[in-house]
Amino acid sequence: MRRALLMLLLLALPMAGQTQIVDENGNTPSLAPLVEEVSPAVVNIATSGTVEAESNPLLNDPFFRRFFDAPEQPRQREVQSLGSGVVVNADQGYVLTNHHVIAQADEITVAFNDGRELSAEIVGSDPETDIAVLQIDAEELTALPMADSDSLRVGDYTMAIGNPFGLDHTVTTGVVSGLDRTLPGNNGARLQSFIQTDASINPGNSGGALINLRGELVGINTAILSRSGGNIGIGFAVPMNMARQVMDQIIEYGEVRRGILGVRVQDLTAEMAEAFDIDRNDGALISQVTPNSPAAEAGLQAGDIVIEVNGTSIPDANAMANAIGLLRIGDAVSMTYVRDGETQTTTATVADPQSGEVSADALHPGLAGATFSELDERSPLFGQVEGVLVTDVAQGSRAAEYLQPGDVITSVNREAVDSMAAFRAQVEGSERLLLNVRRNNGAFFVLIR
Incomplete structure (x- = not known):
């Protein structure tokens, strides 16, 4: 065994005076043919949009602005984003990318390596897995075949293609460093089973392709672990099997219709x-x-x-x-x-989360416009507190004055509520309601008459 390994190493080393390693036909080993084959399917994604600008409460006061001659603050600001994407269906023009790449986009432009720039529409996106599907109207597209990511092993060779820092179609190589990784705080994604790779991934690579040496798509590059913001050899990609399941639902419904187990x-x-x-x-x-x-x-x-x-x-x-x-x-x-x-x-x-929802209009006039359900895994507070979940609030309704979707009501009139039945019993027939509301990491009381 040792002798065979030594012979392989000797054959791999260049002879004296040689500067290249060649095969028996005189060809130099290269990944260039593979890169040329898959690059037309990897695109650059540029987005622009507007978001609500953070404001200083003092500068919103007309008296303060007039006294200090301060200008009125803009209510919105423009945002731009650069990322990558992968064509996965040439006939329908479907492009996979990350949710966080297009989350605030009003306009999306997709650029190909042949110089074409096309507008794209959002089919749908899923923050839970950080996957989004775009669609473009174009002919002569090249799509990457999708691999079975469950067959990946640590040590398999990988290649990442994307647009780091806006540098079009940059190629890096490496191996699968780990499987089934989680990354807390990754753009809000809650369902995580990442492929870890040491193929360099940098800002702008998000949404790009992670492929194997067959030219098959094994993952969508998503995140890096870094103290400086640059690559240190720890990158993460959403496995293709997970991305494909999400993509199928988005194409069929325009969203992911995720059920609950409870x-x-x-x-x-x-x-x-x-x-x-x-x-x-x-x-x-x-x-x-x-x-x-x-x-x-x-x-x-x-x-x-x-x-x-x-x-x-x-x-x-x-x-x-x-x-x-x-x-x-x-x-x-x-x-x-x-x-x-x-x-x-x-x-x-697996149940439809909306099947157990109750409209509050018939429970109390002060709650008109709100919809409640049992507290379940849709809420990050599930398991931390007991109460009922606010699943929806109609804009302009009475409830919209003090409630938001995602709030958890933990008590009514100073009586703890741990289920919809307990909530209904406390609300119905009460002239006024004193609600204890949990919102994110805070809590407050609301008095409703």
């Missing part, structure tokens, strides 16, 4: 496993089950440890969130779990 899970640590008296430390520990949810109807309870979903092993809470978060409304999900040391199996049906 559970909050956490990692099963070695200490937790010991406390639960089980001989394993992999799985997703259920910490909360929403009343009347699919999980509750399937018999799941807090303390159950999910170890398998639809035949796929669940090593941790993130894997559980990804497995459920990519299912469609109405899909059946088989789950294997451990309870009191015994392995059991159950089946639940």
